[in-house]
Amino acid sequence: MTDSLAFPGKNLPIDTSIILESISNLLGELIPPSIISGLTVEATDPISNKVKVKAGHGSINGKLYSLNQDVTIEVPFNIDSASTLFYVSLYVNGVKIERNKNKDILTLARIVVPNPGTTNRVKDSRDDYDIWDAYVINNKPIILYGDGRGNLEEDSIDLLRDNIGDILADNIIGNIRLSEDLKIINTAGTIELNSNSLKLKDSSGNLLSKFNDRGVYFYDTNAVELARFTSVDARIGNIIIGTDSISSGNFSSGALGSGFKIEDSGHAEFQDVYIRGKLTSTVFEYETISTIGGNLLVLDGDVLDSDMTALDASTLVISGDTNFSVGDILRMKDGIDDEWVEVTGISGNIYTITRDKNSDYGADSNPIWKKGMAVVNYKQSGDGGIFMTASESNAPFINIFKHTGSPWSSIDTVTRFGNLNGFLGYSTDLYGIAIGETEKYLKYDPTNGLRIKGDITITGGNASVTYYQATEPGSSGDSNTPKDGDFWVDTDDGNKTYVYDSGSWNLTSSLGITDSNGKITTAATPSGAGLYLGSSYMGYYSGSAWQTYIQSNGNFLFKGDNDNYVQWDGAAMTVRGTLNADDINVGTLSGITIQGNTIQTAASGSRVVMDSNSFVAYDDSSGGGLQVFKIILSNPDSGQFEGDVTIGDYNNGRGIRWNTSAETFHIKGDITASSGTFTGTVNVGTAGKVYIDGPNEVIKVYDASNNLMVELGRL
Structure with missing residues (x-):
């Protein structure tokens, strides 16, 4: 406490501000910081890296502080990755989250961080399931009451029983009644008991085993489950013991399955079975009907010899019963996951791989395949396998297939035996064999018989062989051995054809x-x-x-x-x-010469006639004898010349003609012009009787002796 106030003399001047400050300091030492109402710290909903401080009142050093409304404030997990404890403090100007506690500041709550650097969200209270989450401990005082004789009254006893924190139980003797939130930990910290479970830990705090109402669990120091025993099943490592079976944790049934399973009915399914001794059977089935459920895939493969991780950089270790090559495409599949990988490096039976070729999983989030998992090898582009099914669409059939380097997205069937529906053009259920592709195939079914598309080359056997070569087959230096009936096409002698008969080649054509x-x-x-x-x-x-x-x-x-x-x-x-044709589709003739006497569209009536002398069009009047268009090509009639063009019935005074020789254009009949322009000069009549000179804007009239009689225009 500070020094008491002293007044050594009378009638001395007194500064009241000093008195008030002294009283305030005295109250600050006598009255500790406290929460009067509200100011509760809670997790957000949903939980996050923030907390909410409720509005309320508190006192600090005898002074009243108020928070008028709820505020939300972020816990600095991303800035401070080392602190295990944060304090929520009330200041005169607001709320802060700090690493250290200040005795002169009102602390509202503590935030406990179980795993700094990993913890990134805050809950209202601690639990045993999300053990890495931070939790809030509000800093409100608790008042206990007694009966005056050294005993706590009932409400105080209930409060202690329900809310007391960790109890060191090394020396507790007798019965302990645990509340829902009570936790008992021994001094060494290796045994922890709460209302949910009993946990055993090593000296470093690593969970080794846990007992609760669901069963018993055992862990390694990395918190990975080693074994469990529950009311539903039991598991030791990768072996699961159920109520009616024993199986591996990676068991999946079928042709692409993995692991094993033994049922109490006596049924068992394994990947591979090695029997060193004698195989004895009470009943050995011979010539009986067998059935295989699902599909059967025939490919090379092996099994994992050690567990894989989820990392992209995980290696693949196999038992070594077969060898994979760089570039091989491998597949692992169970009832949940299906992953394709590619071999990129080899060291004994350890393979470096590129994982998740089909991009089904995120980075470092691949399936964790266990030892004993089947690894199927689809090999490389151009390789394939055999697929048999009696349950797929259009079954039953056997497919021989190949792939082009991406079998997860594209499988090409090259041969099918059985039901051909859906392959090489078949759309109905027909049974037979089909080999090849769309434009090159051999197909047989009882309905359509044998069908072949593509080249056929016979190079041996009892059938005749056709040799395409310059050298005589079977002659000196030629390795062929011809037989009777073989053909030889002599490629350097006009492709002459020979047939082999009685030891010699005979020219056929x-x-x-x-x-x-x-x-x-x-x-x-x-x-x-x-x-x-x-x-x-x-x-x-x-x-x-x-x-x-x-x-x-x-x-x-x-x-x-x-x-x-x-x-x-x-x-x-x-x-x-x-040449008679009902319809001729005319395209383009380029560089083509048509020879003959006459080409005409009809023998009579309206028609077009073309011969070596002229091109003539006839109308249908007068039996088709009237020429309406004519071009003279050669051998003109009297008074006509090569190149003359006649349109209309010119000889009867209705038409026009171009005279090539005279270079004149003749019109018989009336001329009617609705518009247009004459350019140059125009002579009207013989001997130039009327002369129209457009460029000089003059009209002149001459008499028969060519004397100028009249001149009009610009003189």
Whole structure:
């Protein structure tokens, strides 16, 4: 306490401010900071890294401080990653969160931080489930009352029983009744008892085991569960013991499954079974019907020899029963997760991989695959496997498939046995075999028979072989061994065709064009009339000449007689005879010459006729004999010249004509012009009787002797 007030003399001047300050200081020492009402600190809803301070009143050093409204303030987890305790303090100008407590400031609450650097949110109270969350302890005083004889009255006893904090229980003897929030910890901190559970810890505070109403749990020093025993199941490591089965924690049934399971019914499912001794069976099924549920996938693979982590940089360790290669695509799948990885490095049975090729998981959040997990190898682009199913859509069938480097998104079927519906153009249930792709395939089913699309090359066996080469097959230096019926196309001698018979090659045909008639003939004439088919031609021979002929290079001949045929000899198309067509679609002719006498659109009536001399259009009057348009090309009639153009019935006084020789334009009939302009000079009549000079704006009239009689205009 400060010194008492003293007044050594009388009638001395007294400063009242000093007296008031002294009284205030005295009250500050006698009355500690306290909360009068409100000022409760609570977690936000939902919980976050902030707390809410309720409005209220408090006193500091005898002075009244008020918070007129609720305020929300952030706890500096991101700034201070070392402090385990923060204080919420009331100042004259507001509320602050501090690392240290000031005795002269009103402390409203403490915020306990269990794991600095990890904790990032605040709750109202501590619990055993979210052990890393911070929690609030409000700093309100508790008043206890007694009965005057050294005993606490009932309300005070209940208050202590329900709200007392940690109790050191090393020397407590007798029964202890625990409230919901009471916790008992031994001096060493290795045993902790509360209303929810009993926990055993090591000397470093790591949880080793826990007992509660759900069961018993055991952990390693990293808080990873080693074993549990509950009313539902028991688990030791990766082995789960259920009420009716024993299985691995990663068990998934089916062709792409993993792990194992043994049921009390006697049914068991394993990935691989190795039997060193004798396999004995009471009943061995022979020639019975068996069934496999689901699908069967036949691919290379192995199993994990150690657990993986969730990290992207996790390695993959297999048992070593097979070897993977750099670039191989691997797959692991259970009932929940499905992950594709790619091998990027190899060290024995330890593989460096790129995880999550299908981008199904976040960074360092991949599935934690356990030892014994099946690892299926889809290998690399162009590789594949076998898929069998009796339950998929359009089943049953067996597919042989391949992939192009991304099997998680694209699998290409190259062969199917069974129901072909859905493959290579099949849209109904037909059974057979289909091999290939859309434009190159071999398909067979009982309805459509055998269908082949694409090139067919026979290189051996009992069927005939066709050799395309310059060297005679079987000759010195050639490794082939021809047999009777084989064909040889001599590629350096006009593709002449030979057939092998009795140890020698015999010429069958050699096509060519003769200069004498320009028709397609054969160097080797067939022996008689008939339909002939060779390796490079086909046609009908009448006994003396080819009537129909098609050659592999595109040449053809379709012949009725010498005056009626169609022929293509590789350079020109010849049509001899009348060409009748109901409809001709005309495109563009470029660099083409059409030879013949006359081309006309009809034999009579309205028509267009074109020959080597003229181009003439006829109307339908007078039986189609009236020319309405004509261009002279050559051999003009009397009084006409090459290049003359006639439009209309000029000879009967109705039409126009351009005379190329005289360079004159003649009009017979009236001229009616609604508008237009004449340029240059115009002579009207013979001998220049009227002369119109537009450029000089003059009109002149001459007599028959060419004497100027009248001149009008600008003189």
